[in-house]
Amino acid sequence: MFYEDYGQDIYIYEEQKLQESKENTEFTTREEFLKLTSFEKIWQQKGFYQYIKSLKNDYLQNICIKDLANSLVEDCDEQLAIQVFDDILDTPINDIPLQLLSKSSYVVPPEIPEKLLLEFSHLVNNKYAWVDKGDQMQYGLEKPCILIYTNVIIGMQKTFNKTDLKCQANLVYFNNQLYEDQTIYFEQKGIRIMGQQFSKLEKLYVYQQSQNIDNTKTKLCQKLQKKGLIHSLLIQLGQEKFENKQSVNMLIYECLLFENQEWCQKIISQDWLNNLITLSLQEPKDTSVFHQVVYDNLQYLNLNYYTEQQTDQLLLRLHQYYEANSLDLKQKKVEKQQPLKQVEETSKVTTTQNNNNKQKGSKPKGIGYGDINYTSTYQQQQKKKEVFVLDCDIIYQQAEGFRWKILIEIFKKLRNLNLEYIHMIEDSCLIPVIKSIISSLSKSQTISDKFEVIQIIFELLNKFLAEEAMHLFTCKDYGDFSMFETIQKVNNESVFIQSKDDQEQNQKIIKKVQNQDKQLDEVLKELQDFFNKLIIILKNNKYIDVKYEETESQQIQDPAYLYPMIMKPLVLRTSEVIKQPGWKKQLDEAYSHLSSTPPNKKMNRIIKELSDIGENLPLQITNSIFIRYDKDRMDAMQAMIFGSSGTPYAHGAFLYNFLFCDDYPSRPPKCLLETTGHGKVRFNPNLYNCGKVCLSLLGTWGDNWKPNESTILQILISIQAMVMSEYVYFNEPGWESSMGTVDGEKNNRGYCNIVKLANIRYAMIEQLQKPPVGFEEVIQKSFYLRKDAIIKEVQQWIDEADLPVNYHCTQNHNISSPFQQQPSKFKSILTAEFEALKKELEKLKVCITHQSDKKVLSIIQRQSYTQIQQQKKLQIEKKREEMNEFLKSQLPEIDVSESNVSNKQFDIQNAEVQNLMSRYIGVMGLDSVSKQSQASVIIYGLGALGIETSKNLVLSGLKRLTIVDDKKLNNQGQFFVQDKDSNRLEQSLLHLQGLNPYVQIDYSNDLIQSIKSQNYQVVCLCEVDSIEDINTISTICREYKIGMIVSQLLSVYGRIMIDLGEQFTVNDVDGEQVQEFIIENIDQNQGIIEIKGKHNLSANDIIVLKEVIQQDDGKSLNNKQLNVIKVINKSSIYVGDLNEFGKYLRNGRGQTIKKKCIIQNQNMSQIILDPLFDPNFILDEQKFKMINEQMNLYSNKNVEVNELFKKTGNQIFAPQAAYLGGIVCQEIIKAITHKYMPIRQCYFHSCEELLDNNTIIGMELQQSIEKCKVLMIGAGAIGCELLKNYAMIGLGINGNIIVTDPDVIEKSNLSRQFLFREKHLRLPKSYTAARACLKMNPQMKIVARLDKISPQTEHLYTNVFQYVDVITNALDNVQARLYVDSQCIEHMKPLLESGTLGPKGHVQVILPNLTESYGTKQDPEETNEIPYCTLKMFPEDSNHCLEWARDKFEKLFTSKIQSIRQTLLFQDFTTEGLETTLKFCKNKPKNFNDCVQYALNKFYKYFIYGIMDLMKAYPIDHVVNGKLFWSSPKRPPQIFQFKGEDMQMKFIQSVSYLYATALAIDIPQQIDFESILLTIKPKEYKENKEKLQQIQDQVSKEAQAKFQEDEHQENQQQSQSELINQIVDYFKDYYDISESIPKVLKPLDFLPQPIQFEKDEDDNHHVEFIQAALNCRAQNYGLEPLDWLTTKLKAGRIVPAMATTTACIAGLQTIELVKVIKKLMIDQNIKLETFKNMFLNLAIPYALQSEPGECQLESINGKNFSFWSKWDVRFSSQTNNLQKFICHAESVFGEKVTCIKQKAKLLYSPIMFNSEEEESTLLQTPIYLLFEIQDHEDYVELDITFQKRIKCRFYY
Secondary structure (H helix, E strand, C coil), X not given: CHHHHHCCCCCCCCHHHHHHHHHCCCCCCHHHHHHCCCCCCHHHHHHHHHHHHCCCCHHHHHHHHHHHHHHHCCECCHHHHHHHHHHHCCCCHHHCCHHHHHCCCCCCCCCCCHHHHHHCHHHCCCCCCCCEECCCCCCCCCCCEEEEECCEEEEECCCCCCCCEEEEEEEEEECCEEEEEEEEEEECCEEEECCEEECCCCEEEEECCCCHHHHHHHHHHHHHHHHCCCCHHHHHHHCCCCCCHHHHHHHHHHHHHHCCCCCCCCCCCHHHHHHHHHHHHHCCCCXXXXXXXXXXXXXXXXXXXXXXXXXXXHHHHHHHHHHHCCCCCCCECCCCCXXXXXXXXXXXXXXXXXXXXXXXXXXXXCCCCCCCCCCCHHHHHHHHHCCCECCHHHHHHHHHHHHHHHHHHHHHHHHHCCHHHHHHHHHCCHHHHHHHHHHHHCCCCCCCCCHHHHHHHHHHHHHCCCCCCHHHHCCCCCCCCCHHHHHHHHHHHHCCCCCCCCHHHHHHHHHHHHHCCHHHHHHHHHHHHHHHHHHHHHHHCCCEEEEEEEEECCCCCCHHHHHHHHHHHHCEEEECHHHCHHHHHHHHHHHCCCCCCCCHHHHHHHHXXXXXXXXXXXXXXXXXXXXXXXXXXXXXXXXXXXXXXXXXXXXXXXXXXXXXXXXXXXXXXXXXXXXXXXXXXXXXXXXXXXXXXXXXXXXXXXXXXXXXCCCHHHHHHHHHHHHXXXXXXXXXXXXXXXXXXXXXXXXXXXXXXXXXXXXHHHHHHHHHHCCCCCCHHHHHHHHHHXXXXXXXXXXXXXXXXXXXXXXXXXXXXXXXXXXXXXXXXXXXXHHHHHHHHHHHHHCCCCCCEEEEEEEEXXXXXXXXXXXXXXXXXXXXXXXXXXXXXXXXXXXXXCCCCCCCCCCCCCCCCCHHHHHHCHHHHHHHCHHHHHHHCCCEEEEECCCHHHHHHHHHHHHHCCCEEEEECCCCCCCCCCCCCCCCCCCHHHHHHHHHHHXXXXXXXXXXXXXXXXXXXXXXXXXXXXXXXXXXXXXXXXHHHHHHCCEEEEEEEECCEEEEEEECCCEEEECECCCCCCCEEEEEEEECCCCEEEECCCCCCCCCCEEEEECCEECCCCECCECCEEECCEEEECCEXXXXXXXXXXXXXXXXXXXXXXXXXXXXXCCHHHHCCCCCECCCCCCCHHHHHHHHHHHHHHHCCCCCCCHHHHHHCCCCCHHHHHHHHHHHHHHHHHHHHCECCCCCCEEEEECHHHCCCCCCCCHHHHHHHHHCEEEEECCCHHHHHHHHHHHHHCCCCCCEEEEECXXXXXXXXXXXXXXXXXXXXXXXXXXXXXXXXXXXXXXXXXXXXXXXCCHHHHHHHHHHHHHCCEEEECCCCHHHHHHHHHHHHHHCCCEEEEEEECCEEEEEEECCCCECCXXXXXXXXXXXXXXXXXXXXXXXXXXXXXXXXXXXXXXHHHHHXXXXXXXXXXXXXXXXXXXXXXXXXXCCCCCHHHHHHHHHHHHHHHHHHHHHHHHHHCCCXXXXXXXXXCCCCCCCCCCCCCCCCHHHHHHHHHHHHHHHHHCCCCCCCCCCHHHHHHHCCCCCCCCCHHHHHHHHHHHHHCCCCCCCCCCCCCCCCCCHHHHHHHHHHHCHHXXXXXXXXXXXXXXXXXXXXXXXXXXXXXXXXXXXXXXXHHHHHHHHHCCCCCCHHHHHHHHCCCCCCCHHHHHHHHHHHHHHHHHHHHHHHCCCCCCHHHCCEEEEXXXXXXXXXXXXXXXXXXXXXXXXXXXXXXXXXXXXXXXXXXXXXXXXXXXXXXXXXXXXXXXXXXXXXXXXXXXHHHXXXXXXXXXXXXXXXXXXXXXXXXXXXXXXXXXXXXEC
């Protein structure tokens, strides 16, 4: 190839290179070989080949040679390819790699410049050209980079150390310039073109015309021909036109016809034959091709293919050949033929004469043989010369016989046709030949000459009935008719069918049958039997559809009788629900949060309910309900409810949309009405125009949903019977009291009339005109059968229209306004609508039919089995490519270098400090952090344990940290030491200071002197030099009253010992929140306090009471501390005798009080020798006392230390250091703050499971760790710690670590996510963390992503879950954990789950087939939802006020502004949005003072006028059911006036700033709010009785969701068009109003911008608004105000977190990860007890290690399975349809299959069928046609339900 043009110097295969390749090429299995076959250099290919040939294992040698040949299809050196093919061609055809048989085209690489392609695009698209992909060698290597794509050579400019080279090129593209016909000189200095020297590295593109590609093919063909084999390449070559086409075509012909081989898989194509004839005609002297090809293939000749001259020449040469060979043929002798030369001369003369006589009527060139008056030139010539001529007809008669002779030979070879080569059969002309032969049967009288071929054809046809070839019958790639249609046609024509009317035709049929021979009779009968069998098979496999013609039945006169029978099959069916626009608009947002694999609990419940619902839904002409569920998602549904007769909804078709969320049946489904007249009609007080349905079962009116009892059926019946009733008006709360009164009935009649009118318009006429998808047949048949009933009912409505009525309370002002003044007008409009309805009803043309016996067969166009298999191969390749692209994700450059930072003062009152440490303050409290800010600590030793402790301590914050590190120790686990040659103390100090600039960090060389001379609160030894040193330091610490902590890590053992002085006081033992409760009642005689709701009090708790109202006849209970003596139950406690206190009347609150604890400590000198174990840590005390002795011996460098410590004493396992470092740091903080219980007094930890022959991590395990591929989800606090641990143990340096996190770095993250610095704020966490860890360990292979692991990214991460070995979680929410857990179950991957909350944390090990999953046991749901009335009117504590303020922020500055913005753009606007926008336009602020006015109005509305309304609705002395309304927990609010107090002014300021920001109004730099407030006044208060009534209704109903739209659900006063016109009037220049919906003409510079709450920017006024609003409201209700920091923590939903807990959990998680890797890659027999789940509470402290819970096993017919279990099924012909698959499953498990589903798609269940025929049709369907196949899946996962459920992986 390339080297043939430019000389072999370019590819010089030196012996040393081959030797190197052989030395580096070692493998003993095929798998190892495949890993080595990504050939980077051609000399590597040769080296591989030589090594393979040297293998002694013949089997392995043959396999590897074939694999090498496969790779050479794309990566090919010509000589090597020929040599390898030569070796493998002795094998049968079936063993030749399939790629060689099917490779047909290549794609030009995208890197070729477009300009170059445009210049010679026709040259680079050679379809069948070979491709040689050389190596893209890097700069400095000896050889140039050469790639050859078709005829384009693509190279990289290189320098050479040897001979300079040159080549002649037709086109050169280099340095963005195009050159033609240039010589390129490859020189040592670079490349020279036209004398110009290029040394810069750039790509070079060269086009050089070459025949080497053709030559290579020819050589390969010769090799194949010599071996007697056929290759698909030969056929391809025959259809091409090369320079050497003569030899190529001859070679093909010889291979196909003259060699008697068993490999003939093709029939010669017409195009190929024509190519050869054309070739022979162009070469008149060469008759070899002619007589060997043309004469032997006369049966293929189509003379119409050639021109007149070519035909003449062909016939002339035909005659010559017959005469020359003295063939014995029937000829018509006219005269003796002239010699050849004379004939040729005569031909020339005749041609000249013809040209001269062209004007005399001779036939022009190109005319065919249809004109009988025309005589060809050749015929005229022969007549004149009276020569012997061969009659053309005789030739074709002879050819016909020869044709069958050839066909017989070919078909004999096809008897053993291998269907594995189905793609070759598809490409051949075999099917057209078979069709042609079958077609000829209907016209034949005898088939004796064809009988043998036909018998073989029947054998082939039966072979084609296999699933992989079945599509050959129905595809139309071979003509206008398929093979099935051809067989059907012949069968129909041959069947003896006599007609009663046509006797003449009958005689023809009889005569034809009589003339047929017996062989033909047998063939036609066999064809008929085969056709009948073919129909059944193709029908069962969904290749054809068989229907019966329907004829019209006599119509039954009684529609009421007919209705249930006709409509029954339509009650429950599937449809494409989720694709419907109405459903998507209402429920798409909720749908997006559903899991792609829905919970089984939900799906099983839905299936169970639907299985019964069909028999129980009403199905009468008077009322009926129909359901459609989505064909792919059963949890998405629609219901068509027809209103009941006798109601204003009668016969209307009302469409309801349903969605069952993943918490079903714990919570009811979402239900919305779609039939709302496009948002114009409120069909009922409980059916809003926005689609909302108020129903207690739906949780939208109270909450009567009972998970174990309530059903879909109950919801549907309740809507139809209770909501869509005749009592429309009385459904509104408060209006039911007027039922039976004159006014009440008038109001109800008015509301009903509006519903009737809207019913006709939107539920009848509109449904008839545009029936909803899936309900078309329901609408047509239902309205057709109801037609008379509808006319009768509507006529009655018209008659009742004259009754007294009131239209002022219809809640549909836009419809009822014309009738309020003129009620009589309603009748005329109703009549007009009735007339329109009748016209639509008359259009209905529905007839009842029955089936006839006549079949109608039709072909179903679908993918064949073969196409699916090919698609699967492409999917596998695509998946591999996608994974490779995924792993190539570029990590952006981020500066992670450490720089010197200047110290700042640690002032806890500073807002910046509070912001930085907000999460930590949320755990420890402001008082504790304040103590830390004044504390100093000294740490000795900066090894792995010392640096972990120091890092955690600096992150947690303190005044000063002194490091003492004066020894040269190893740096194992020292993640801050990147330069191994420099001082670890110096490097560590720099990095530690970068963690927190508020901590003063220094160092000392004298530990003892530092302790004595400085004021330290704690001394911590992280390395032990000797026991004597500990004793000395212990004495000093006791003397100076300094806490002392000794921590040590040796081998796999760690110990922590605490001495905080003789006595130590703990102010807060457990750190739990103070518990608050509301008093329901106090029984003073019994000493029992009854509490509202449930409490979590326990015996010995101390409580204090307040706000108790009692008589003055005894002591006050308020502020009295009581001791809980006994907990009676969850709502009652016993506190002792209370008779001395005044009589309890009502109200009261209580809370717990923290108790202090004093502990006694032994000194360190004692416990170092005789450990005192903490009872909270369950340890083998005897064992660890012995370990303690060994650690003391090792510290004293005693030679008596045991063998383990001798070998591993200096080894450090970094994750264990991380775990212990977190605990040590927490103990230091306890010593400083006196918060949480310290360790009493010793703790030991062991990682003995990791020992391997007295080595912590053996070589094999270390290699496995390095090879491991891990997906880490989350790069927050735990994620940073995990990555650091991974870097220390070398995880994935020969594998991969994939980390993903969509979050960016915030200020509050810096206090515990130690990989981030202030310069990284707002950068992605995953990118920054990856860069930081690469600095710790540059060998790591990290892929960092910004994806959120969720159903939305499942298409990306399915491949990843399959690729990785282990998944580690570092997540912070349950929903994400559950999703990852489900993916690990699906892909059978181990999961290490972790999490923290303050001082608490957990690690869970999840192993496939062994343990429980994360989702197996979930914590009970904590409902933090605040009742609506409590939030809006009756707050019980300050948290309720905070949530109220948070809600107001969202409404004022986010959702309301967003609605206005969308409306002004006229995108997805609603009527409510139009009304809000119009109000905004009327009052739009013009300047900042207007914003202050807006703020003042809001202040009065929320804190003054709103309170006044509430107290007027419920005065202070209001009594309900004999009890004061304002009793506990309700607190009567107080009204206060605006006085410009601090919180009042903060509210005004924050609202003004936020509103101005949202509206882009300029904010002055200097603002005097007090002066502005003096110039403005709030809106005046106006009492609104409707508002008061609404308040009362809300309280009486306690309907949380019903009144959420209270500000928007006022009667619509105007239509949408009127509102739009009024809005546009304010901004006329910006809109085009030529259409109903205005179009924006130019950018709207007045568009408001919604504000999203942001907690981390203190100067944005967000937290300020929340604090001001909540405290003003708290002032109203007499509640405690909240400070700024508490407000920020709670409003920002800041989860309390500590660096110490995070470090501990990440360390434990990494320890378990190493164990998992050991089990996965080294020893699968490791017992489950080796692994440990951990629950940790550093506050108590407490660490519970337990063996992971085993997965629960269930049994089906003696076979055990768990939720991990999957029944793997490989597709085979025995289970090729659903029925056979079900039978197979039932035979395996011995139980009846009741349900099969794929995720949310139901594949099989009895509920799906309305008839036995429907069930039979589905059961006969090939199961792979039912699947929802994703591109990234190798199999589909099914859920099969017997009595219990199992999972099945069905490989398609």
